[in-house]
Amino acid sequence: MGAFLDKPKTEKHTAHGGGNGLRYGLSSMQGWRVEMEDAHTAVVGLPGGLDDWSFFAVYDGHAGSRVANYCSQHLLEHITGSDGFRGEDGGPERAPGQEPPVETVKSGIRAGFLKIDDHMRSFSDLRNGLDRSGSTAVAVLLSPEHLYFINCGDSRAVLCRHGQVRLSTQDHKPCDPREKERIQNAGGSVMIQRVNGSLAVSRALGDYDYKCVDGKGPTEQLVSPEPEVFEIGRAPEDEFVVLACDGIWDVMSNEELCEYIRSRLEVWDDLERVCNSVVDTCLHKGSRDNMSVVLVCLPNCPKVTEEAVKKEAELDKYLESRVEEIMETTGEEGLPDLAHIMRTLSTENIPNLPPGGGLASKMVVTSMTHGSRTARPPTTNKNVPQIHTQASGRSPRSAGNKVF
Structure with a gap:
């Protein structure tokens, strides 16, 4: 469930960068939670000769930050290091510069998730139950020709194309019929919309207390580490991709967030400032969770007017x-x-x-x-954040994994 502070911590972690024809900004805030459990990854130019590929991800940890932090540093290497991702599994040889087949990349992404989940199980604190943390993961992998949307849990990614929500990932919740069937087949139950009445997500990395059913494979457990991967070809009309944890989506729908970001991009060229504004707005809309957002702007994103x-x-x-x-x-x-x-x-x-x-x-x-009119602080919202212009330190849900 998580405990809350008397007032929110509004200091932000921000960053920005660019390359490969894109720009990105990010912002995260602890908010009302007693601990910051979110993490993120932003890499432009991947190792192993994939200089024109990029990878962005948000990790929403629960019961601790160990799994989220480790995944933010190592998930990408598990994905790109898999034989399936590189097509080194006996498939046809590719010409220099030729992208791997879509299904090969998708298979490599899934393999990377399963591999890192199995690897972390060997950590003594996770294995012995001293640390029971887990984490969702939502990511986008951009190649010159494709966008690969990757989701495991209830964080979410959305693609804005030509001013409209074109694609969004699907939240993995225990009440979803597919997820509920797997949970029940593994001997579990769904109560108060949670796995065994406790965990609010049905897919996650870590959470090994829910992955110990004998006779069941890793993707058949109460909580599965398997991501859903959806590919869509890049188009000139693509404007931006936004990745965020549920602390954002709790108070803004897909359409609301995309409309808000589009309006801010017409006013500010600073992507950190745009992301800071998203986080501040969600705080004032009532979000009580950690909040993290990564904004990836493509060449056709709105410009300042x-x-x-x-x-x-x-x-x-x-x-x-x-x-x-x-x-x-x-x-x-x-x-x-x-x-x-x-x-x-x-x-x-x-x-x-x-x-x-x-x-x-x-x-x-x-x-x-x-x-400016009084030295007396307001009686509520005593920790109103200021706008950050430079780097420093559940609502309506749209259909998931769907092309609109």
Whole structure:
């Protein structure tokens, strides 16, 4: 279930980079959780001569961060090091520069997941139950011709193409009929939407307490380490891929997040700032979990426009003005706290709020305006984060693994 803090930790880990015709940014925040259990991977240019391939992943740990952290450092090498991935399993010889067949890559990805899961089982603390951690994993592997979406658990990846959600991965939940059948066949049960009434995901790396049923293979256990892999050919209309843990998806749907990111890309060229804004917005939308997001922008991603920047400035100015008015009309009741200001603004029809983000994405603007008028801290939301412009330190679900 996880325990919570009295107030959220809003410091962020951010990074950015680029190459192979793409740019990426990422941001993660501990939030209300007592421990940060998320991890990520971002690699542009893979080893072994795959210079024009890239790999990005988000890992959402539970019951500890050991498995998530280890996978963030070593899952890629287990995938690319498998004979199946490189096509060194007796298949036809390829010409220089020719990509491996799609099914070969998909087979190698699956093999890499099973291999790292089996490898971690040998760690003494995991084997002896001293560490019972596990982790979801969601990733995208980009070759010059294909996008491979990889998912094990309930983190999620979404492809935005031509302004629309084109593909999303499927969440692996115990109540899913396929997952429930495997769990029951392994002698388990699904109670309160959890494996044996405890674990909220039906596929994960680690979690060896759920992988000890005699006579069952690794993909037949209560919790399976096998990922689902979906391939789609790259297209000129591809705009971006977003990977995120369920701390993001808990409060934003696929469409909402893509709309919000598209609107931010028209205002800011800094991908770290875009990702920071996603995390801040989800915090103010009510997410209580760790939050991590990786944004991979392809050549056709939205660009900053003068019109969008102008509208954003006008919106910020309008919000600042309205906050001043609300504070001035409070009268003898004294200066209102931030919660009162936000409740008042939420009843108004404010034009040009960012789609998908709404007023929650403007908490920083309103809190800064409020703070400039009084030294008294607001009575709620006492740890409102500021916008980071440079590197520093369950909602509606769309159909998964589906092309729209």
